[in-house]
Every structure is written in structure tokens, then in C-alpha cells.
Amino acid sequence: MLVLKRVVSVGGIIVPQCTSLSVSCFSASHCLNSPKRHSPYSSVDSERYSSLVKSVMSVRVSSQTPETLQAEDEHIYGPVVKAQTTSSGPKMRGPKTLHPFLNCEETLNLEEPESGQPVRIALNRGQGRSSVPSVTRILQQTLSPDQIFYLERWKKRMIAELGEEGFKQYSLNLFRQGKLFHSAVEEVLTSGTPQNRNLSETPEYPPDVQGYMESISHILEDVGAVRAIESTVQHNALNYLGVADCVARYRGVLCVIDWKTSEKPKPFLRNTYDNPIQVAAYAGALNNDANYKYQVENGLIVVAYKDGSPGHAHKLSSELMLEYWKTWLVRLEEFTEQRSSHA
Incomplete structure (x- = not known):
């Protein structure tokens, strides 16, 4: 019994079929000596269809590569301008003079006895400090164009909503709430150790805070x-x-702490904008x-937060403080250059 397979195309689908033949005698020599099949294409007039064959063979289906496609697009539309990645944003220039953050002459004394009332040195502009600019003033006068734009847009939107007088009253209320808030925090911090404080029993605070x-x-x-x-x-030198x-100390680490309110x-x-620079400037001056x-x-x-939702504590490590200190030195240089040009 001999099984022969043949392939049949049905509707474009190739289907193998098997055919069984009963063979009583099969000889290889018979196949070799069998007459050669005549090809139907042997009688085709190749000269007649040579031009057609040449035209078909000369057509290139697609020899383009990604490089040639990009070159073609650049030729038609111009070169592609690639955007900067987030990690490689615009580099801040470093300070011209890198003043030390810590006082090298001062012994790093973090174990000094921490007892008694906290130090409070009042700001007295009458003692030769009238010409010394404040950290707040320096930061305000060296805002970037983007910061100025968004600040002005916010101010215009608030004035459009509240009116000129309403916006003034809003600003005064914010200032008053800030002072009340700082006073309330001071009262808590000077009332004893954290273990002795009972923050839940403080209903005497004004409703605003x-x-x-x-x-x-x-x-x-x-x-x-x-x-x-x-x-x-x-900072006398700067x-x-x-x-x-x-x-x-916050969780055992000595820090310069800045209290902020926010709606x-x-x-x-990053949501605190220039506040880290401000803290680094205070710490550098203190040192x-x-x-x-x-x-x-x-x-x-x-x-x-005014609604009582849990506040956020953003820690600035010593490494971060050094980075913000460098940024502060740049802002301080810009402020000094502005004063020199105006003078």
C-alpha cells in the first residue's frame, strides 16, 4: 500500500490530501527512465515578454530604512527639535564665591545643654541694621520671570474676585492669622516637654488658628x-x-524650623517654592x-492647614541644605548686582 500526499489550494487555504494506491510492483528504475514532463512555459516567447519581465523586476517594493525615512522627513519638514528630559532640566549656575555654610572656626557643638527658656533676639533696625537686607526681601526681589508671572496672575485673579479693598483685607487677614498661629505654636513649645504637652486640651486658641x-x-x-x-x-560677612x-530638635535632629500656613x-x-532656600539662608546666618x-x-x-487636615513636615537633610545654600548664594549675588546697577 502506498500513500501519496498532495497539496490542494481551497479558497487560498492550502489543504494537504492523502491518496492510497495499491501498488503491486514499484521500481526505482521505472521512475528514472520515465519520460520527462513537458513544461508549459518552455514554449513561451521570452523575447515577446522580455520588456514586461524587465519592468517588473526593476520595480523596488521598498528599500527605505528608518534612517532614510528620517532624512526624508527632515528634508520636507525640517530637523526634529528634541525636548529636554525632566532629569536634564536647565542647569542652575553656581555661586561665584562658595561661602561656607558652617562656621569653620566655631566648634560644632550639638551637645550643648538644652535647658531653660529659648533664646529670642528681637529684630532692632536701630542698631546699625537699617542697611542690612532681610532674607525675605532678597528672595522677593530675585524671583524668576516665571514666578513673577504666576504671582501676578494669582493677584489679578484675586482682585477680580474680591475687588481692590477685598484683596487688601484678605492680605491683612492672612498676616494676622500668621502672627496668631506663630504665637500659638510658641505657647505650645514653651509649655514643657513634648511628653508633658496635652495638645487636645487647647480650646483657648482663637477660632482663626x-x-x-x-x-x-x-x-x-x-x-x-x-x-x-x-x-x-x-550673617555679617554676607x-x-x-x-x-x-x-x-525634630525627632532628635537639631533643625531650623519654619512654620507655614496654607489653604x-x-x-x-517642591510645593513649598522658595521656602527651602529661606531655611538654608537662616541656618547659614545662624552658623x-x-x-x-x-x-x-x-x-x-x-x-x-486651616481645615485641620494633617499637616506636612518636610525634612531638609544636611545634603539638601548645602544644595539650597548654594542656590541662596546665587540669589544673594543677583540681589547685590541689582543694587549695584541701581546705584
């Missing part, structure tokens, strides 16, 4: 060993000053101020 205090109650539990509150710091909100959530450090016999390498920005 009650939500703020509730917002940061869980953060205040980790703040202790307060060394300074609302205290002036001055000629600037500021008032640091607080110097204390919008600020869950990430070079003879009134403080210790050095601070870390920072903390605490954001409180």
Missing part, C-alpha cells in the same frame, strides 16, 4: 529641646539677616552669628 493647631498637633509631638524662637540671625521661626495641600517639598554657640545642619518646613 484652631484648625492650624489641630493640623500640626502630631508634628509638635516630635519637636523638643527648643533653643530659639522668633530670633534674629545675621551682609543679610532674618528672623528664624524656631530652632529645635492648599503641599505634600511635596556664622556669634550670638549662637552651636551649628545647625538640618532644616524642617512644617505646613499647617
Whole structure:
């Protein structure tokens, strides 16, 4: 029995078929000696169809590569301008002079006894400080064009909604709430150690700051060993000053702490805009101020919310503080250049 297979095309689908043949005698010599099949194409007039064959064979289906396609697009539409990736954003220029963040002559004393009332050095402009610019003023006058644009847009939108007088009243209320909030925080921090504080029993706070205090109650539990509150710091070599909100330990680490209020959530450090630069400027001034016999390498920005939702504590490590210190030196140089050009 011999089984032969053949292939049949049905509707474009190739289907193999088997055929069984009964063979009584099969000889290889018979196949070899069988007459050669005559091809139907042997009688085709090749001369007649030569031009057609040449035209078909000369057609190139597609020899283009990604490189040739890109070159063709650039020729028609111009070269592609590639956008910068997020990681390789515009580089900030470094400061012309890298002043030290820490005072090399001052012994790094972080174990100084932390007892007694916190230091409070009031800002007195009458003692030769009238010409010394503040950190806040320097940052305000060296805002980037983008920062100025968004700030002005926000201001115009608020004026359109509240009117000129309404916006002034809104700004005054924000300032008043800020002072009340700082006073309330000071009262908590000077009332004893974190273990002795009972933040839940503080209904005497004004209604305007009650939500703020509730917002940061869980953060205040980790703040202790307060060394300074609302205290002036001055960098004589760089000629600037500021008032640091607080110097204390947060979870055991000595920090310059800045208290902020916000109507919008600020869950990430980048949401605090120039606040990290401000904290680094305060710490650098404190480290070079003879009134403080210790050095601070870390920072903390605490954001409180009026609705009482849990506030955010953004920690600034010593490495981050050094980076923001460099940015501060650049802003300080820009401010000095502005003053020189105006003079």
C-alpha cells in the first residue's frame, strides 16, 4: 500500500490530501527512465515578454530604512527639535564665591545643654541694621520671570474676585492669622516637654488658628529641646539677616524650623517654592552669628492647614541644605548686582 500526499489550494487555504494506491510492483528504475514532463512555459516567447519581465523586476517594493525615512522627513519638514528630559532640566549656575555654610572656626557643638527658656533676639533696625537686607526681601526681589508671572496672575485673579479693598483685607487677614498661629505654636513649645504637652486640651486658641493647631498637633509631638524662637540671625560677612521661626530638635535632629500656613495641600517639598532656600539662608546666618554657640545642619518646613487636615513636615537633610545654600548664594549675588546697577 502506498500513500501519496498532495497539496490542494481551497479558497487560498492550502489543504494537504492523502491518496492510497495499491501498488503491486514499484521500481526505482521505472521512475528514472520515465519520460520527462513537458513544461508549459518552455514554449513561451521570452523575447515577446522580455520588456514586461524587465519592468517588473526593476520595480523596488521598498528599500527605505528608518534612517532614510528620517532624512526624508527632515528634508520636507525640517530637523526634529528634541525636548529636554525632566532629569536634564536647565542647569542652575553656581555661586561665584562658595561661602561656607558652617562656621569653620566655631566648634560644632550639638551637645550643648538644652535647658531653660529659648533664646529670642528681637529684630532692632536701630542698631546699625537699617542697611542690612532681610532674607525675605532678597528672595522677593530675585524671583524668576516665571514666578513673577504666576504671582501676578494669582493677584489679578484675586482682585477680580474680591475687588481692590477685598484683596487688601484678605492680605491683612492672612498676616494676622500668621502672627496668631506663630504665637500659638510658641505657647505650645514653651509649655514643657513634648511628653508633658496635652495638645487636645487647647480650646483657648482663637477660632482663626484652631484648625492650624489641630493640623500640626502630631508634628509638635516630635519637636523638643527648643533653643530659639522668633530670633534674629545675621550673617555679617554676607551682609543679610532674618528672623528664624524656631530652632529645635525634630525627632532628635537639631533643625531650623519654619512654620507655614496654607489653604492648599503641599505634600511635596517642591510645593513649598522658595521656602527651602529661606531655611538654608537662616541656618547659614545662624552658623556664622556669634550670638549662637552651636551649628545647625538640618532644616524642617512644617505646613499647617486651616481645615485641620494633617499637616506636612518636610525634612531638609544636611545634603539638601548645602544644595539650597548654594542656590541662596546665587540669589544673594543677583540681589547685590541689582543694587549695584541701581546705584
